[in-house]
Amino acid sequence: MQKIDSVLLDRTEEGVAIVTLNRPSVCNAVNAELTRQLEEVATQVEMDKTIRAAILCGAGSKGFSAGADLREVAAGNVAQLSTSTGGFAGFARLPKNKVWIAAVHGAVMAGGLEIMLACDFAIASEDALFALPEVKWGLIASEGGLYRLPRAIPQALAMEMIVTGASIQANRAMQCGLVNRVVPAEQLKDEALAIARKVSGNAPLAVLHSKALAQQAASSLPEDTLHQLGRDVLARLQNTEDFREGPRAFIERRAPAWKGQ
Template identity: 50%
Template sequence: MSNDLRQLSAGVTLQYVAAHVAWVTLSRPKARNAVDDDVALGLEQAVAITETDVDIWCTVLTGAGEQAFCAGADLRMIAEGEAASLSTPSGGFAGFVNQPRQKPWIAAVNGYALAGGTEIALACDLIVAAEHAAFGLPEVQRGLVAAAGGLYRLTRAIPRALAIELILTGEHLSAQRAQQIGLVNHVVPMAELQARALALAQRICANAPIAVRESLTVARAAFDHDDRALRQISSHAMRTVANSNDFKEGPRAFLEKRPPRWSGT
Protein backbone atom coordinates (compact mmCIF):
# COMPACT_ATOMS: atom_id res chain seq x y z
CA MET A 1 0.00 0.00 0.00
CA SER A 2 1.54 3.29 -1.12
CA ASN A 3 1.78 6.39 1.06
CA ASP A 4 1.84 8.65 -2.00
CA LEU A 5 -0.62 11.52 -2.05
CA ARG A 6 -3.19 11.06 -4.81
CA GLN A 7 -4.91 14.11 -6.32
CA LEU A 8 -8.37 12.76 -7.12
CA SER A 9 -9.59 16.13 -8.38
CA ALA A 10 -8.71 19.80 -7.97
CA GLY A 11 -10.54 19.72 -4.64
CA VAL A 12 -9.87 16.30 -3.10
CA THR A 13 -6.77 14.30 -2.20
CA LEU A 14 -6.39 10.75 -0.87
CA GLN A 15 -3.46 9.24 0.99
CA TYR A 16 -2.77 5.93 2.73
CA VAL A 17 -1.48 7.08 6.12
CA ALA A 18 -1.29 3.80 8.05
CA ALA A 19 -2.10 0.13 7.69
CA HIS A 20 -5.67 -0.14 6.42
CA VAL A 21 -6.39 3.60 6.91
CA ALA A 22 -7.06 6.09 4.11
CA TRP A 23 -6.99 9.87 4.63
CA VAL A 24 -9.20 12.01 2.37
CA THR A 25 -8.84 15.79 2.37
CA LEU A 26 -11.08 18.52 0.99
CA SER A 27 -8.43 20.81 -0.47
CA ARG A 28 -9.95 24.21 -1.20
CA PRO A 29 -8.69 26.13 1.85
CA LYS A 30 -9.04 29.58 0.21
CA ALA A 31 -12.75 28.81 -0.27
CA ARG A 32 -13.07 27.28 3.21
CA ASN A 33 -13.24 23.90 1.48
CA ALA A 34 -16.66 24.68 0.06
CA VAL A 35 -18.15 22.06 -2.23
CA ASP A 36 -17.83 22.74 -5.95
CA ASP A 37 -18.02 20.34 -8.88
CA ASP A 38 -14.42 19.22 -8.39
CA VAL A 39 -15.04 18.34 -4.74
CA ALA A 40 -18.18 16.38 -5.65
CA LEU A 41 -16.38 14.38 -8.32
CA GLY A 42 -13.32 13.82 -6.12
CA LEU A 43 -15.29 12.65 -3.08
CA GLU A 44 -17.33 10.28 -5.22
CA GLN A 45 -14.08 8.81 -6.52
CA ALA A 46 -12.67 8.58 -2.99
CA VAL A 47 -15.66 6.49 -1.91
CA ALA A 48 -15.25 4.22 -4.92
CA ILE A 49 -11.56 3.70 -4.17
CA THR A 50 -11.96 3.05 -0.46
CA GLU A 51 -14.89 0.70 -0.98
CA THR A 52 -13.14 -1.46 -3.57
CA ASP A 53 -9.61 -1.50 -2.10
CA VAL A 54 -9.52 -4.57 0.16
CA ASP A 55 -6.57 -3.12 2.09
CA ILE A 56 -8.59 -0.09 3.25
CA TRP A 57 -10.73 -0.81 6.30
CA CYS A 58 -11.43 2.73 7.57
CA THR A 59 -11.28 6.26 6.11
CA VAL A 60 -10.73 9.66 7.74
CA LEU A 61 -12.20 12.74 6.05
CA THR A 62 -10.94 16.24 6.85
CA GLY A 63 -10.44 19.69 5.35
CA ALA A 64 -7.25 21.50 4.42
CA GLY A 65 -6.04 24.20 6.78
CA GLU A 66 -7.27 25.10 10.25
CA GLN A 67 -10.13 27.44 9.44
CA ALA A 68 -12.83 25.19 8.04
CA PHE A 69 -13.71 21.54 7.56
CA CYS A 70 -16.23 22.54 4.91
CA ALA A 71 -18.30 25.71 4.55
CA GLY A 72 -20.98 23.85 2.63
CA ALA A 73 -22.00 24.48 -0.95
CA ASP A 74 -20.08 27.00 -3.02
CA LEU A 75 -22.68 29.79 -3.04
CA ARG A 76 -21.08 31.37 -6.10
CA MET A 77 -22.02 28.31 -8.12
CA ILE A 78 -25.55 28.33 -6.72
CA ALA A 79 -25.93 32.01 -7.58
CA GLU A 80 -24.78 31.25 -11.11
CA GLY A 81 -27.37 28.51 -11.51
CA GLU A 82 -24.90 25.64 -11.27
CA ALA A 83 -26.25 23.98 -8.12
CA ALA A 84 -26.79 20.66 -9.91
CA SER A 85 -23.06 20.22 -10.43
CA LEU A 86 -22.51 20.14 -6.65
CA SER A 87 -24.07 16.67 -6.58
CA THR A 88 -23.55 13.41 -8.43
CA PRO A 89 -26.29 10.95 -9.48
CA SER A 90 -25.14 8.19 -7.14
CA GLY A 91 -23.63 10.19 -4.29
CA GLY A 92 -25.93 13.15 -3.93
CA PHE A 93 -24.50 16.37 -2.51
CA ALA A 94 -20.69 16.46 -2.62
CA GLY A 95 -20.79 13.03 -4.24
CA PHE A 96 -20.94 11.69 -0.70
CA VAL A 97 -24.00 12.15 1.51
CA ASN A 98 -26.12 9.53 -0.27
CA GLN A 99 -23.30 7.29 -1.47
CA PRO A 100 -23.69 3.71 -0.17
CA ARG A 101 -20.67 2.78 1.95
CA GLN A 102 -19.93 -0.42 3.85
CA LYS A 103 -16.77 0.75 5.58
CA PRO A 104 -16.59 3.28 8.43
CA TRP A 105 -15.73 6.94 7.84
CA ILE A 106 -14.48 9.33 10.52
CA ALA A 107 -14.92 13.08 10.08
CA ALA A 108 -11.90 14.97 11.49
CA VAL A 109 -13.51 18.41 11.75
CA ASN A 110 -10.71 20.97 11.69
CA GLY A 111 -12.83 24.13 11.92
CA TYR A 112 -16.22 25.37 10.81
CA ALA A 113 -18.53 22.65 9.43
CA LEU A 114 -21.57 24.62 8.38
CA ALA A 115 -24.53 23.91 6.14
CA GLY A 116 -23.37 21.20 3.74
CA GLY A 117 -20.26 20.83 5.88
CA THR A 118 -22.39 19.66 8.78
CA GLU A 119 -24.31 17.40 6.40
CA ILE A 120 -21.08 15.78 5.21
CA ALA A 121 -19.95 15.26 8.81
CA LEU A 122 -23.36 13.77 9.71
CA ALA A 123 -23.02 11.37 6.77
CA CYS A 124 -19.84 10.01 8.36
CA ASP A 125 -20.06 7.44 11.15
CA LEU A 126 -17.91 9.14 13.79
CA ILE A 127 -16.78 12.73 14.40
CA VAL A 128 -13.58 13.98 16.01
CA ALA A 129 -13.53 17.77 16.29
CA ALA A 130 -10.94 20.43 17.00
CA GLU A 131 -11.78 22.70 19.94
CA HIS A 132 -12.59 25.64 17.66
CA ALA A 133 -14.87 23.63 15.37
CA ALA A 134 -18.52 24.60 14.99
CA PHE A 135 -21.55 22.95 13.42
CA GLY A 136 -24.81 24.31 12.09
CA LEU A 137 -27.46 24.34 9.40
CA PRO A 138 -27.85 28.05 8.56
CA GLU A 139 -29.67 27.42 5.27
CA VAL A 140 -32.88 29.15 6.43
CA GLN A 141 -30.86 32.34 6.92
CA ARG A 142 -30.11 32.30 3.19
CA GLY A 143 -33.53 31.27 1.93
CA LEU A 144 -32.42 27.66 1.43
CA VAL A 145 -33.20 24.22 2.86
CA ALA A 146 -30.64 21.75 4.21
CA ALA A 147 -31.68 19.15 1.67
CA ALA A 148 -28.56 16.93 1.81
CA GLY A 149 -29.67 14.87 4.79
CA GLY A 150 -29.00 17.38 7.54
CA LEU A 151 -32.63 17.91 8.54
CA TYR A 152 -33.25 14.26 9.39
CA ARG A 153 -29.73 13.15 10.36
CA LEU A 154 -29.34 15.97 12.89
CA THR A 155 -32.78 15.21 14.35
CA ARG A 156 -31.76 11.56 14.76
CA ALA A 157 -28.36 12.40 16.24
CA ILE A 158 -29.33 14.83 19.01
CA PRO A 159 -32.44 15.59 21.12
CA ARG A 160 -35.36 16.47 18.85
CA ALA A 161 -36.22 19.83 20.40
CA LEU A 162 -32.63 21.03 20.20
CA ALA A 163 -32.29 19.85 16.61
CA ILE A 164 -35.43 21.72 15.57
CA GLU A 165 -34.23 24.87 17.34
CA LEU A 166 -30.90 24.73 15.49
CA ILE A 167 -32.64 24.04 12.17
CA LEU A 168 -35.17 26.87 12.50
CA THR A 169 -32.76 29.50 13.88
CA GLY A 170 -29.68 28.54 11.87
CA GLU A 171 -27.53 29.04 14.98
CA HIS A 172 -24.12 27.42 15.39
CA LEU A 173 -23.23 24.63 17.80
CA SER A 174 -19.79 24.65 19.40
CA ALA A 175 -17.64 21.54 19.38
CA GLN A 176 -17.89 21.31 23.17
CA ARG A 177 -21.68 21.52 23.16
CA ALA A 178 -21.84 19.06 20.27
CA GLN A 179 -19.87 16.57 22.33
CA GLN A 180 -22.10 17.10 25.38
CA ILE A 181 -25.22 16.18 23.42
CA GLY A 182 -23.65 13.21 21.65
CA LEU A 183 -23.10 14.60 18.16
CA VAL A 184 -19.30 14.50 18.44
CA ASN A 185 -17.21 11.61 19.77
CA HIS A 186 -14.07 13.51 20.78
CA VAL A 187 -12.99 17.16 21.05
CA VAL A 188 -9.25 17.86 21.06
CA PRO A 189 -6.86 20.76 20.50
CA MET A 190 -6.25 21.41 16.81
CA ALA A 191 -2.65 20.21 17.15
CA GLU A 192 -3.93 16.79 18.26
CA LEU A 193 -6.78 16.39 15.76
CA GLN A 194 -5.02 14.29 13.14
CA ALA A 195 -3.41 12.03 15.72
CA ARG A 196 -6.69 11.44 17.56
CA ALA A 197 -8.63 10.70 14.38
CA LEU A 198 -5.90 8.34 13.20
CA ALA A 199 -5.78 6.60 16.58
CA LEU A 200 -9.53 6.05 16.44
CA ALA A 201 -9.25 4.64 12.91
CA GLN A 202 -6.45 2.32 13.98
CA ARG A 203 -8.46 1.14 16.98
CA ILE A 204 -11.27 0.21 14.61
CA CYS A 205 -8.81 -1.51 12.27
CA ALA A 206 -7.56 -3.66 15.14
CA ASN A 207 -10.84 -5.55 14.85
CA ALA A 208 -12.04 -8.02 12.23
CA PRO A 209 -12.96 -5.90 9.17
CA ILE A 210 -15.91 -7.99 8.03
CA ALA A 211 -17.36 -8.02 11.54
CA VAL A 212 -16.90 -4.23 11.69
CA ARG A 213 -18.64 -3.69 8.37
CA GLU A 214 -21.57 -5.97 9.18
CA SER A 215 -21.99 -4.46 12.66
CA LEU A 216 -21.97 -1.00 11.11
CA THR A 217 -24.64 -2.03 8.61
CA VAL A 218 -26.98 -3.08 11.41
CA ALA A 219 -26.26 0.02 13.49
CA ARG A 220 -26.92 2.34 10.54
CA ALA A 221 -30.27 0.62 9.92
CA ALA A 222 -31.46 1.08 13.50
CA PHE A 223 -33.52 4.23 12.79
CA ASP A 224 -34.97 3.00 9.51
CA HIS A 225 -36.59 -0.32 10.45
CA ASP A 226 -38.70 -1.95 13.14
CA ASP A 227 -37.37 -4.71 15.40
CA ARG A 228 -38.59 -7.50 13.13
CA ALA A 229 -36.71 -6.16 10.13
CA LEU A 230 -33.65 -5.44 12.23
CA ARG A 231 -33.59 -9.04 13.47
CA GLN A 232 -33.46 -10.16 9.84
CA ILE A 233 -30.69 -7.69 9.04
CA SER A 234 -28.76 -8.85 12.12
CA SER A 235 -29.19 -12.50 11.16
CA HIS A 236 -27.87 -11.78 7.68
CA ALA A 237 -24.88 -9.99 9.22
CA MET A 238 -24.15 -12.97 11.46
CA ARG A 239 -24.34 -15.41 8.53
CA THR A 240 -21.93 -13.25 6.54
CA VAL A 241 -19.45 -13.10 9.41
CA ALA A 242 -19.81 -16.84 10.13
CA ASN A 243 -18.76 -17.62 6.56
CA SER A 244 -15.52 -15.64 6.87
CA ASN A 245 -12.07 -16.94 7.75
CA ASP A 246 -11.84 -14.32 10.48
CA PHE A 247 -14.77 -15.98 12.27
CA LYS A 248 -12.42 -18.85 13.12
CA GLU A 249 -9.32 -16.72 13.58
CA GLY A 250 -10.79 -14.63 16.41
CA PRO A 251 -11.56 -17.49 18.82
CA ARG A 252 -8.36 -19.31 17.80
CA ALA A 253 -6.21 -16.26 18.61
CA PHE A 254 -7.98 -15.84 21.95
CA LEU A 255 -7.34 -19.44 22.94
CA GLU A 256 -3.72 -19.24 21.81
CA LYS A 257 -3.27 -15.95 23.72
CA ARG A 258 -1.97 -14.00 20.74
CA PRO A 259 -3.15 -11.04 18.66
CA PRO A 260 -5.50 -12.08 15.87
CA ARG A 261 -4.26 -11.97 12.29
CA TRP A 262 -7.26 -10.70 10.38
CA SER A 263 -7.40 -11.48 6.69
CA GLY A 264 -10.62 -9.68 5.86
CA THR A 265 -11.85 -12.78 4.03
Protein backbone atom coordinates (compact mmCIF):
# COMPACT_ATOMS: atom_id res chain seq x y z
CA MET A 1 0.00 0.00 0.00
CA GLN A 2 1.28 3.45 -0.91
CA LYS A 3 0.73 5.94 1.88
CA ILE A 4 0.56 9.65 1.21
CA ASP A 5 -0.20 10.97 4.69
CA SER A 6 -3.87 11.98 4.67
CA VAL A 7 -4.81 9.84 1.66
CA LEU A 8 -4.06 6.18 0.96
CA LEU A 9 -3.88 4.61 -2.48
CA ASP A 10 -4.15 0.86 -2.86
CA ARG A 11 -4.06 -0.97 -6.19
CA THR A 12 -4.08 -4.60 -5.16
CA GLU A 13 -7.09 -5.36 -7.38
CA GLU A 14 -6.44 -5.60 -11.12
CA GLY A 15 -8.04 -2.59 -12.77
CA VAL A 16 -9.34 -1.22 -9.44
CA ALA A 17 -7.95 1.51 -7.19
CA ILE A 18 -8.97 2.03 -3.57
CA VAL A 19 -8.56 5.59 -2.32
CA THR A 20 -8.98 6.16 1.41
CA LEU A 21 -9.41 9.45 3.25
CA ASN A 22 -7.07 9.00 6.19
CA ARG A 23 -7.74 11.44 9.05
CA PRO A 24 -9.77 9.02 11.20
CA SER A 25 -9.28 10.90 14.48
CA VAL A 26 -11.33 13.83 13.10
CA CYS A 27 -13.76 11.74 11.02
CA ASN A 28 -11.66 12.43 7.91
CA ALA A 29 -12.41 16.14 8.04
CA VAL A 30 -10.95 18.02 5.10
CA ASN A 31 -7.96 20.26 5.74
CA ALA A 32 -5.47 21.82 3.35
CA GLU A 33 -3.18 18.79 3.38
CA LEU A 34 -5.94 16.30 2.61
CA THR A 35 -7.15 18.59 -0.17
CA ARG A 36 -3.75 18.69 -1.80
CA GLN A 37 -3.19 14.97 -1.46
CA LEU A 38 -6.63 13.87 -2.61
CA GLU A 39 -6.33 15.91 -5.80
CA GLU A 40 -2.87 14.42 -6.35
CA VAL A 41 -4.04 10.85 -5.81
CA ALA A 42 -7.27 11.23 -7.81
CA THR A 43 -5.32 12.74 -10.70
CA GLN A 44 -2.89 9.84 -10.51
CA VAL A 45 -5.80 7.40 -10.70
CA GLU A 46 -7.29 9.23 -13.67
CA MET A 47 -3.97 9.15 -15.56
CA ASP A 48 -3.27 5.48 -14.88
CA LYS A 49 -4.43 3.51 -17.93
CA THR A 50 -4.45 0.26 -15.96
CA ILE A 51 -7.15 1.55 -13.59
CA ARG A 52 -10.75 1.39 -14.77
CA ALA A 53 -12.68 1.89 -11.54
CA ALA A 54 -11.92 3.57 -8.22
CA ILE A 55 -13.43 3.10 -4.77
CA LEU A 56 -13.40 6.10 -2.43
CA CYS A 57 -13.79 5.37 1.28
CA GLY A 58 -12.93 6.76 4.71
CA ALA A 59 -10.63 5.36 7.38
CA GLY A 60 -11.67 4.66 10.95
CA SER A 61 -14.97 3.95 12.66
CA LYS A 62 -16.38 7.49 12.91
CA GLY A 63 -17.42 7.85 9.32
CA PHE A 64 -16.64 8.56 5.70
CA SER A 65 -16.08 12.29 6.25
CA ALA A 66 -17.43 15.10 8.40
CA GLY A 67 -16.67 17.59 5.63
CA ALA A 68 -14.59 20.72 6.04
CA ASP A 69 -12.46 20.90 9.16
CA LEU A 70 -14.15 23.83 10.89
CA ARG A 71 -10.96 24.66 12.70
CA GLU A 72 -9.53 25.57 9.32
CA VAL A 73 -12.64 27.60 8.50
CA ALA A 74 -12.51 29.41 11.84
CA ALA A 75 -8.85 30.23 11.22
CA GLY A 76 -9.74 31.87 7.91
CA ASN A 77 -8.24 29.10 5.78
CA VAL A 78 -11.39 28.16 3.86
CA ALA A 79 -9.73 28.94 0.52
CA GLN A 80 -7.13 26.25 1.20
CA LEU A 81 -9.82 23.57 1.29
CA SER A 82 -10.37 23.88 -2.46
CA THR A 83 -8.19 23.90 -5.55
CA SER A 84 -8.71 25.67 -8.85
CA THR A 85 -8.96 22.37 -10.73
CA GLY A 86 -10.55 20.02 -8.21
CA GLY A 87 -12.80 22.28 -6.16
CA PHE A 88 -13.56 21.27 -2.57
CA ALA A 89 -11.11 18.68 -1.18
CA GLY A 90 -9.40 18.73 -4.57
CA PHE A 91 -12.11 16.31 -5.70
CA ALA A 92 -15.64 17.74 -5.86
CA ARG A 93 -15.12 19.28 -9.29
CA LEU A 94 -12.15 17.32 -10.55
CA PRO A 95 -12.81 16.02 -14.09
CA LYS A 96 -13.23 12.25 -13.85
CA ASN A 97 -13.35 9.75 -16.69
CA LYS A 98 -12.92 6.67 -14.53
CA VAL A 99 -15.90 5.24 -12.66
CA TRP A 100 -15.76 6.35 -9.02
CA ILE A 101 -17.72 4.39 -6.40
CA ALA A 102 -18.14 5.89 -2.94
CA ALA A 103 -18.20 3.28 -0.16
CA VAL A 104 -19.46 5.22 2.84
CA HIS A 105 -20.07 4.50 6.51
CA GLY A 106 -20.92 6.43 9.64
CA ALA A 107 -21.00 10.19 9.23
CA VAL A 108 -21.38 11.40 5.65
CA MET A 109 -21.79 15.04 6.49
CA ALA A 110 -21.53 18.44 4.82
CA GLY A 111 -18.52 18.42 2.52
CA GLY A 112 -18.29 14.67 3.07
CA LEU A 113 -21.67 14.30 1.36
CA GLU A 114 -20.48 16.65 -1.38
CA ILE A 115 -17.46 14.41 -1.95
CA MET A 116 -19.77 11.40 -2.17
CA LEU A 117 -22.03 13.23 -4.63
CA ALA A 118 -18.97 13.88 -6.80
CA CYS A 119 -18.65 10.12 -7.31
CA ASP A 120 -20.71 8.26 -9.90
CA PHE A 121 -22.70 6.34 -7.32
CA ALA A 122 -22.44 5.10 -3.76
CA ILE A 123 -23.02 2.14 -1.51
CA ALA A 124 -23.42 2.53 2.24
CA SER A 125 -23.12 0.57 5.43
CA GLU A 126 -26.17 0.25 7.66
CA ASP A 127 -24.79 2.83 10.11
CA ALA A 128 -24.34 5.59 7.51
CA LEU A 129 -25.94 8.96 8.24
CA PHE A 130 -26.26 11.68 5.59
CA ALA A 131 -26.70 15.43 6.09
CA LEU A 132 -25.87 18.90 4.84
CA PRO A 133 -25.74 20.72 8.21
CA GLU A 134 -23.89 23.80 6.93
CA VAL A 135 -26.75 26.19 7.74
CA LYS A 136 -26.43 25.27 11.42
CA TRP A 137 -22.99 26.87 11.43
CA GLY A 138 -23.56 29.85 9.18
CA LEU A 139 -22.17 28.19 6.04
CA ILE A 140 -23.61 26.84 2.79
CA ALA A 141 -23.02 23.64 0.81
CA SER A 142 -21.64 25.54 -2.17
CA GLU A 143 -19.37 22.76 -3.47
CA GLY A 144 -22.06 20.61 -5.03
CA GLY A 145 -24.50 19.89 -2.22
CA LEU A 146 -26.95 22.63 -3.16
CA TYR A 147 -27.32 21.44 -6.75
CA ARG A 148 -26.26 17.81 -6.83
CA LEU A 149 -28.46 16.71 -3.93
CA PRO A 150 -31.70 18.01 -5.55
CA ARG A 151 -30.71 16.13 -8.71
CA ALA A 152 -30.04 12.92 -6.79
CA ILE A 153 -33.16 12.72 -4.60
CA PRO A 154 -36.70 14.15 -4.62
CA GLN A 155 -36.70 17.94 -4.55
CA ALA A 156 -38.80 18.24 -1.40
CA LEU A 157 -36.55 15.95 0.62
CA ALA A 158 -33.43 17.70 -0.67
CA MET A 159 -34.90 21.07 0.30
CA GLU A 160 -35.73 19.85 3.79
CA MET A 161 -32.20 18.55 4.30
CA ILE A 162 -30.65 21.75 2.93
CA VAL A 163 -32.63 24.30 4.96
CA THR A 164 -32.93 22.36 8.23
CA GLY A 165 -29.63 20.46 8.27
CA ALA A 166 -31.61 17.31 9.10
CA SER A 167 -30.03 13.92 8.50
CA ILE A 168 -31.34 10.76 6.92
CA GLN A 169 -30.33 7.20 7.68
CA ALA A 170 -28.95 4.65 5.25
CA ASN A 171 -32.18 2.82 4.43
CA ARG A 172 -34.03 6.03 3.60
CA ALA A 173 -31.05 7.18 1.54
CA MET A 174 -31.37 4.00 -0.51
CA GLN A 175 -35.15 4.33 -0.85
CA CYS A 176 -34.83 7.84 -2.27
CA GLY A 177 -31.94 6.95 -4.59
CA LEU A 178 -29.08 8.70 -2.81
CA VAL A 179 -27.17 5.41 -2.52
CA ASN A 180 -27.50 2.28 -4.61
CA ARG A 181 -27.50 -0.27 -1.83
CA VAL A 182 -27.02 -0.72 1.90
CA VAL A 183 -24.99 -3.55 3.39
CA PRO A 184 -23.67 -4.54 6.84
CA ALA A 185 -20.50 -2.63 7.72
CA GLU A 186 -18.32 -5.71 7.50
CA GLN A 187 -19.46 -6.30 3.91
CA LEU A 188 -18.96 -2.74 2.64
CA LYS A 189 -15.49 -3.14 1.14
CA ASP A 190 -16.26 -6.52 -0.44
CA GLU A 191 -19.48 -5.15 -1.97
CA ALA A 192 -17.65 -2.17 -3.40
CA LEU A 193 -14.94 -4.39 -4.83
CA ALA A 194 -17.51 -6.70 -6.42
CA ILE A 195 -19.09 -3.75 -8.24
CA ALA A 196 -15.73 -2.30 -9.23
CA ARG A 197 -14.68 -5.65 -10.69
CA LYS A 198 -17.80 -5.67 -12.86
CA VAL A 199 -16.94 -2.19 -14.14
CA SER A 200 -13.30 -3.06 -14.79
CA GLY A 201 -14.34 -6.20 -16.65
CA ASN A 202 -16.35 -4.25 -19.22
CA ALA A 203 -15.10 -2.61 -22.41
CA PRO A 204 -13.16 0.52 -21.32
CA LEU A 205 -14.21 2.80 -24.18
CA ALA A 206 -17.83 1.71 -23.94
CA VAL A 207 -17.85 2.50 -20.21
CA LEU A 208 -16.11 5.84 -20.77
CA HIS A 209 -18.55 7.07 -23.40
CA SER A 210 -21.60 5.61 -21.68
CA LYS A 211 -20.71 7.47 -18.50
CA ALA A 212 -20.17 10.74 -20.35
CA LEU A 213 -23.47 10.54 -22.21
CA ALA A 214 -25.40 9.56 -19.08
CA GLN A 215 -23.97 12.55 -17.24
CA GLN A 216 -25.06 14.89 -20.01
CA ALA A 217 -28.57 13.45 -19.96
CA ALA A 218 -28.90 14.09 -16.21
CA SER A 219 -27.90 17.75 -16.28
CA SER A 220 -29.98 20.91 -16.62
CA LEU A 221 -28.04 24.09 -15.85
CA PRO A 222 -24.34 23.50 -16.45
CA GLU A 223 -22.44 22.63 -13.29
CA ASP A 224 -19.95 25.39 -14.05
CA THR A 225 -22.80 27.91 -13.82
CA LEU A 226 -24.19 26.37 -10.65
CA HIS A 227 -20.76 26.17 -9.09
CA GLN A 228 -20.05 29.82 -9.83
CA LEU A 229 -23.39 30.85 -8.32
CA GLY A 230 -22.51 28.93 -5.17
CA ARG A 231 -19.03 30.44 -5.01
CA ASP A 232 -20.47 33.94 -5.40
CA VAL A 233 -22.82 33.39 -2.44
CA LEU A 234 -20.01 31.88 -0.38
CA ALA A 235 -17.76 34.88 -1.11
CA ARG A 236 -20.45 37.24 0.18
CA LEU A 237 -21.05 35.15 3.29
CA GLN A 238 -17.35 35.06 4.15
CA ASN A 239 -17.49 38.79 4.88
CA THR A 240 -20.28 38.44 7.46
CA GLU A 241 -20.09 38.08 11.23
CA ASP A 242 -22.34 35.01 11.11
CA PHE A 243 -19.85 33.18 8.87
CA ARG A 244 -17.16 33.64 11.53
CA GLU A 245 -19.53 32.93 14.43
CA GLY A 246 -20.66 29.49 13.21
CA PRO A 247 -17.26 27.74 13.20
CA ARG A 248 -16.30 29.46 16.48
CA ALA A 249 -19.46 28.18 18.14
CA PHE A 250 -18.81 24.68 16.81
CA ILE A 251 -15.28 24.65 18.20
CA GLU A 252 -16.44 26.07 21.53
CA ARG A 253 -19.31 23.56 21.67
CA ARG A 254 -22.05 26.14 22.18
CA ALA A 255 -25.09 27.39 20.31
CA PRO A 256 -24.27 30.09 17.76
CA ALA A 257 -25.35 33.66 18.50
CA TRP A 258 -26.54 34.75 15.09
CA LYS A 259 -26.68 38.46 14.19
CA GLY A 260 -27.96 38.21 10.63
CA GLN A 261 -25.04 40.27 9.42
